[in-house]
Amino acid sequence: MTKKPTPSFYLCDKEIRIFDPQERRYEVPLNVHKPSRLTDISDCDYTVSYVKEPFGLIVRRKSTNTIIFNSAKAAPLIFADQYIQIGTVLASKYLYGLGEHQDKFLIDINWTSRGFWARDQAPRVNTNLYGVHPFYMNIDKHGNAYGVFLLNSNAMQVDFQPLPALTYRTMGGVLDFYIFTGPSPIDVIQQYTELIGxxxxxxxxxxxxxxxxxxxxxxxxxxxxxxxxxxxxxxxxxxxxxxxxxxxxxxxxxxxxxxxxxxxxxxxxxxxGQHYIMIVDPGISNQQREGTYPPYDKGLKEGIFITDSKGGKPIVGRVWPGDTVFPDFFHPKAFSYWHDLAEKFHKQIPFDGLWVDMNEPSNFVSGSEDGCLYNSLNYPPFSSPAILGSKLFEQTLCPSAHQNLSSHYNLHNMYGYSETKITAMSLEKILRKRTLVISRSTFPGSGVYGGHWSGDNHANWDHLYYxxxxxxxxxxxxxxxxxxxxxxxxxxxxxxxxxxxxxxxxxxxxxxxxxxxxxxxxxxxxxxxxxxxxxxxxxxxxxSLLPYLYTLFYNSHINGTPVLWPLFFLEPNEETFTIDQQFLWGNGLMISPVVRPSTFEVKAYFPEGSWYDFYTGTKIGSTGLYMILDAPWDKINLHVRGGTILPIIEPDVTTTASRKKKFGLFVAPDTQGKSKGELFWDDGVSLDSIKSGKFTHLIFMATEQNVTSQVLRSGYTLAAGMYLGHAIICGVQKCPSHATANGKPVKFQCESTSQV
Missing domain, CATH: 3.20.20.80 (Glycosidases)
Structure with missing residues (x-):
């Protein structure tokens, strides 16, 4: 076992590795961003200790003495070739993450389990789904957050106990933990994305x-x-x-x-002014006449395809075109292979993005057309009851299949990640501008290259809520x-x-x-x-709100902040920890949807502070309380948090047309009459606009007397066409007699009843 501080975002995060020094074992081929220098642990808000019998590691938050990781009082460490177990006590029952599963946001830790093995399975509860994310966030009694990431891509089961505690049972690799000490939930996500990208x-x-x-x-x-x-x-x-x-x-x-x-x-x-995206699956037909289907001919010639464990021939499964073989996207020639196919097809159909589906990978036969050999990879000694099906090769490839870096047993959960990465890199080179790749299967780091949709959901109210x-x-x-x-x-x-x-x-x-x-x-x-x-x-x-959403994505890309927030990110308490029928765009706009049929009102929680109805500008003052809101069939409830300025734009039928329209501001003052907002703006597509400085970045500030803007950057050459057409100012205590913009009189309306 080795322990070393591996601070990422704040230089105070922790890596804990447990491995066999006598044997070289498979480790995840993910390029995590470790810092170039270490930091003195005395400068960080945690302490690390261990006990020898039974062996256990203990990490505490120094400022509160709260447990962050404690394997000494949980399930014992077991380290075998295809079974590794370790447990940890949790700081509280407020646990989130560990996906991909269909469930409530707050994990039920009352003797439940979750399986981790990428599977082509339409979403349903208590089932391992398309992606694998062994990362969780826990909130302690002080409202502080911390995160734990196990960098392990093998099949896994996590068991939860109401102590509160959890136990990892992974079927290979090593234990490579990263601990992020926050202390806020936003800090934890920033620290995590600094590591994975x-x-x-x-x-x-x-x-x-x-x-x-x-x-x-x-x-x-x-x-x-x-x-x-x-x-x-x-x-x-x-x-x-x-x-x-x-x-x-x-x-x-x-x-x-x-x-x-x-x-x-x-x-x-x-x-x-519109765009086009099409689907591409990883399965390549091997049934076409030689010389007539380049995706197979070229892949076979270059040895791109995943091979069986018997004779080194491409392993054959079955998907939509019939018998198929599967590219190994970790192969050193995978990029040139996939890029060349995409580039040639783009000349026929000039697509703007790609949808990569069936990339768990999915297989309509279990293992291969020839079945799977009876060995320890296909029939491992530990069979997780939390993983759907009795065998790992159900609806996918034989785990014993060979890939360039290791066996499919080790790399299965990264197949979607590897395809997304190669696809995004290919499109970037072909299109020479930003694009969109949406993948069904994901793994830590997938977000660096694209997005995700939740798969083959059902047209029912439960799936709307989930x-x-x-x-x-x-x-x-x-x-x-x-x-x-x-x-x-x-x-x-x-x-x-x-x-x-x-x-x-x-x-x-x-x-x-x-x-x-x-x-x-x-x-x-x-x-x-x-x-x-x-x-x-x-x-x-x-x-109309896309300038705000786009700015949130800019900050996510630069700083790692999330685009959507659960309410407890804004106000951590026992009320908000369980709320998952409301959410926020950033910290400024709260969405309270209807999630059940024949419902025309919603019970919405309002965190402490001032809130303003997006439609009317009417103020709601809250000390942290629930309210019953009307929800007619043609409306979703939206509220802007006091202290926020939302950049908006005149909408149109396409973003291309809307981007030529005038901007606006929605000003929602806090209890002190102040508010602040931000706008990032570039041409919307360039790969290098941030690096080259070809963007405009504005900060908006408002008091009871005026609204001002500060230009942080004015590098977007078409910014001269950015005009402010209107501003909606809420919480106006007394209607003014006149208004000016840049010193010149402007027309205005004021409603004393709604104070807008």
Missing amino acids: RPYFPPYWALGFHLCRWGYENSRNLKEVIKRMRDSKIPYDVQWNDIDYMDRHLDWTYNTKNFAELPEIVEDLHAH SIPEILNFQLFGIPMVGSDVCGFAGPTNAELCTRWTQLGAFYPFMRNHNNLHMPDQDPAVFDEHIQNAMRQVLLIRY
Whole structure:
């Protein structure tokens, strides 16, 4: 065992490694960002000690003497070849993270377990899902937060005990723990993302509304959807295609019969300031005639594919095109292989981003077409009851399969990460601008390269609600660009569900409406006029708030701060620790959606301070209390926190059009009459705008007398076209007799009743 301080963000975080010094073992091939210098532990707010019998490590917060990690009073350390166990006492029952699972945000620690093994499984409770994130945050009785990350990619089970405590049982590798001492939840996430990599900065257009379905079937139907969306004047930025655009489900092809007009459709989208994304799966058909399918021919020639453990031939599974082989994205030639395929196809279909699906990897047969050998990798001595299925190779590849760096047994949980990384790097080189890669399977560090959606959810109210904990968890995991299929993927939706889901989805970081094959259309334009109006209204609100959301993503990319906050990030107490039906954009905008059917009011918690109704500007003063809010079917409750200035913009049907409009400010003063805000603005797509300084960065400040701005950077050359068209100022105690902007009189309205 070795212990050494490995401070990341604050130079006071801790790495604890437990390994066998006599044997070289597999370790996770993730380039974590360790500091170049160490720090004196006496300068940090923790102490470290250990006991010999039974062996245990103890980490305490120095300022409060609170336990952060204590394996001496938990499950004992066991270190075997394919079974490693260690436990730790927790500071409290308020535990979050450890995904990917469908559940409440607060983890139930009353003798429950979670499995960690990437699986193609539609979301359901008590089941390991698409991604693996062995990171948690715990909040102690003082309201301080700390985080623990186990850098281990093997199959794993975590058991929870109401002591409170938890126990890790991992099936390989080493124990490589990183402890982040916070002390605030935001500090913990900043420290964690400093280690695994800051989240990527999406292009501005990616924050618009995305539309997809499996089953457009042909160019004619696709064009009809695009036309009715435009005719309805519903904001709409990105059109997607699922696998039905392909020729026989073959990657890097399109059906030149059913989708003959696809190149022209994409060009038309671009002409209207819109964008296009398509799906690509990792499985490559090996059934095409030699010399006719470059993805297979080239991959075979260069040895790209994952091989079996018997004769070194590509392991054969079965996915949508039939028998398939699987690229090893850790192979040294994987980038050139994938890049060249994408570049060639981009010349046919000029896509703007890619959707990488089925990358757990999924397999319609268990292991391979030839089964799996009976050995300790395919049939390990420890079989986790918390992992779905009786065998690790169910619906995926044999763990004994060979990859460039190690066995699939060790690398399985990183397959989606490795594909996302190679895909993002390829698109960056091809497009030479920021893009969007959305992946189903994720691992720590995936957020550096792209985003995530919650997979094949169902069109029901439970899945609408569960989308909120899912998205909040991925803020902890360093993947803020995340969303859930609006209106539901599997099963038919209905007008009420789809309206409420569109209202909620308008405040996902990544917003996409997507549904399943043979299901009725559910794009907004297919509904009646009243439903369309409700959906249009909330999308226009989203588009008006995109400058604020974009600035949040900028800060996430630079500082590692989350884009969405649970309420306890703002006010940590026993009330907020359990709330997962409300959330915030940053620390300024609170969203209180309806999550149950036939409901026209919501019980919303208001953290202490001043809050302002986004629609009316009416003030709500709170000492930390619940309120019952009206929630008519065409409205989602939004409130702006006192002390905040939100940068807004005049919305339009695309972000391209909206970016040419005038800006505005929503000024919400605190109890002292002061407020502050921020705006980051560039061209929305350039790769190097931050590094090259080609951006404008403004700070807004307001008092009871005036609103001012401070220019921190003015490097965006088109910033001269940035005009402030209006400002909404709340909490005005007395209506003024006149108003000026830059010393010149301007028109204004003031409502004494609402004080706006």
